[in-house]
Amino acid sequence: MTDLTVRTGQHAEFVDITAQVQRAVTESGVKQGVCCVFVPHTTCGITINENADPDVTADIIAALERAVPWVAPQYRHNEGNSAAHVKASLMGNSVQVLVRDGQLRLGTWQVIYLCEFDGPRTRKVWVLVNG
């Protein structure tokens, strides 16, 4: 089990953590299996999406904000970050990635993103590779 640290710099931001996760896979020594990448937070999530064009993650953030606005009359949680909790659950708090020959097996355009919805903060990511 490897614990990673990710520093986010914006209020809402997708941070590519693929290289850090690959390092954890390499250190695990597992050649074939499933890598579970888990975020132990409730206002950030994790997802896999495209990194070729940075507009894609900007558009995902904008579309999530349109669907779940930061300010809405129905929110009661007094910390004021209810939207971040919702978006975290929409993205999910873990991804599973197959491992082959000791490498994360991702599609051509795929990377693993930590999805910050209430930053900037220092976030933890836990990685376990089941061989």
Added chain:
Amino acid sequence: MTDLTVRTGQHAEFVDITAQVQRAVTESGVKQGVCCVFVPHTTCGITINENADPDVTADIIAALERAVPWVAPQYRHNEGNSAAHVKASLMGNSVQVLVRDGQLRLGTWQVIYLCEFDGPRTRKVWVLVNG
């Protein structure tokens, strides 16, 4: 593999099932691995989020209802619960949690929620710990 039963009491409600899942992990005897918690239904989901303030889950339910209203002109499914099917897929029907020293390894504020979207009902939850 352990089968749990969860009784929900509201039409839409998040029920904290962490203690029941921990019991299944303890009974499995697995000390390190990944716990898969699977919901075999199509109108409830499962997620991990905060339980310190009950307003958080109330706000998640309200935000999901805003994004995917119970009544909408485009629904055709004659059972009238299409929104519950959508929300179930938005939350997802399984969560994976790391296990260390025989304990679910969750973040400080995290608990596992069964997400009822078409209750009240009796729901099943299946747990498998891969060591």
Added chain:
Amino acid sequence: MTDLTVRTGQHAEFVDITAQVQRAVTESGVKQGVCCVFVPHTTCGITINENADPDVTADIIAALERAVPWVAPQYRHNEGNSAAHVKASLMGNSVQVLVRDGQLRLGTWQVIYLCEFDGPRTRKVWVLVNG
């Protein structure tokens, strides 16, 4: 690890791939464990939902389109398919299903759907069963 190919026929469409995944589970020879079904794309996702009434998936597609419209003023990605990227992350790019006696253990109404959001295309699905 088994690689499946799925041909989608519509721009937005849910394709039931349960039988193909079950074949991969059978070929793996694993009797008990967790099956990870992974989509290596960024404009299609994967989910588990009902297949008894085809209106259910039509309603899910319509509700996602309502929440995340194909055309919106905030999108900047020049391929014009930002909504497909968002929906892919909302559904997720993997599902985990328990395996018992060599069979996918699904609820009565559950099937595994590849969720096409930018088709028609030929899609890949990767399956690994951890025993």
